Amino acid sequence: MTDTSVRILVLAGRRDGDGAVARIKDVSHKALAPVAGVTMLERVVSTLRMALPRAELGVAIDDGPDIAAVLQRLSQAGRIVQVPPEASPAATVAAAMTRLPPPLLIVAADHPLLTAEMVRHFLGHLPPGIDAAVAVARRETIVARYATKRTYWRFSDGSFSGCNLFYLGANGAARIVEFWKIFERERKYPWKAVRRLGPVVLLRFAFGRIDLAGVLDRLGSKTGTRLSAVEMPFAEAAIDVDRPADLDLAEDILRREVR
Numbered sequence: 001m002t003d004t005s006v007r008i009l010v011l012a013g014r015r016d017g018d019g020a021v022a023r024i025k026d027v028s029h030k031a032l033a034p035v036a037g038v039t040m041l042e043r044v045v046s047t048l049r050m051a052l053p054r055a056e057l058g059v060a061i062d063d064g065p066d067i068a069a070v071l072q073r074l075s076q077a078g079r080i081v082q083v084p085p086e087a088s089p090a091a092t093v094a095a096a097m098t099r100l101p102p103p104l105l106i107v108a109a110d111h112p113l114l115t116a117e118m119v120r121h122f123l124g125h126l127p128p129g130i131d132a133a134v135a136v137a138r139r140e141t142i143v144a145r146y147a148t149k150r151t152y153w154r155f156s157d158g159s160f161s162g163c164n165l166f167y168l169g170a171n172g173a174a175r176i177v178e179f180w181k182i183f184e185r186e187r188k189y190p191w192k193a194v195r196r197l198g199p200v201v202l203l204r205f206a207f208g209r210i211d212l213a214g215v216l217d218r219l220g221s222k223t224g225t226r227l228s229a230v231e232m233p234f235a236e237a238a239i240d241v242d243r244p245a246d247l248d249l250a251e252d253i254l255r256r257e258v259r
Contacts, residue, residue: 006123006167007100008048011092012041012061012109013085020244021110028066031109033247036254040241043112045074048105051116058100059109060085060092090180093168102173108164112250113236122165122230131225132176135165136212137238138231145235148249157211160229163237172225179223 012031025033031041041059048057058081059074061067074080083099086092093106105123107114122135139152139159152159168176216227232238241247 006052006055006103006105008052008055008057008105008107009083009093009096009100010041010044010048010057010059010107010109011085011089012059013092014062015089021241021247024244024247028064029061030241031061032066032070033241035112035241035247036251038112039070040112041070041109042074044107044109044114045080046077047114047116048107048119049078051119052105055105056081056100058083058096060096061109088181088184090177090184093180094174094177097168097173097177102168102170104168104173106166106168108240110241111164112241113239113253114165115234115236118163118232118234118237119165121232121234122163123167125230126167127226127228129226130167130228131169131171131220132173133167133228133230135163135232135237136160136229137163137233137235141233142235142238146239146249148239148246149243150238153212155210155212155215157213160212160231161238163232164240165230165232165237172223175223176225176227179219 012029014029021030021033022028027033032039035043041061045057045059048055057078059071060083061071062085071080071082081099083092083096086095093104097104105119122133126133137160139161142148142150142161150161152161212229216229220227236253239246239250239253241250
């Protein structure tokens with residue numbers, strides 16, 4: 001996939017639970033919190049431009065003087081399409097697709113450890129003809145390097161954590177996003193989300209007898225699309241900044257990389 005065949009949307013709006021990190025750094029939005037001296041939003045946008053230098057790039061974030069200053073700095077390196085955030089990430093994506101139509105790479109702004117290598121790995125491993133994909137990392141990959149608390153989804157082929165990288169193709173994007181709205185409300189409670197796929201799938205999930213691909217196939221049948229997960233071999237890909245402890249870990253990792 002070339003950097004002119006995909007657009008990018010960075011989700012940087014306020015969300016429930018963002019307050020602790022924002023307060024620690026005394027900023028209006030968690031995305032504006034500096035990590036090792038650079039705001040998370042600027043780190044993520046810089047990484048995406050390195051990975052896909054010619055891709056059209058949008059940022060979903062509110063208006064405000066501090067935000068305007070950051071966006072102005074970012075615009076010096078290339079055009080930024082600012083779109084208003086909605087009540088949830090999925091609702092934001094749904095609204096943003098009118099200005100940034102798929103194929104669309106969706107990235108969370110609270111991912112200061114994101115690298116161009118991760119972005120290229122994700123896009124480079126999308127199966128042909130796929131309509132949507134999510135990046136995941138195995139529990140073993142993460143805990144082998146970091147003692148960090150993550151939310152894991154347990155399947156017969158392993159336990160996985162999301163990596164805040166999503167791909168939406170042109171086919172069926174609206175249907176996928178509508179289903180996403182349901183899943184994001186229950187993302188911390190996997191069994192609640194899986195029960196939406198029917199009692200058979202729920203039972204197989206509860207007893208560890210369905211793999212990740214099987215759940216995605218079932219979800220695809222519900223939306224009339226082809227879905228896939230791309231496994232990431234990078235522990236850092238699963239470390240976003242949800243809590244102050246995540247902030248400390250991200251800063252420690254970035255400072256060690258500079259030494």
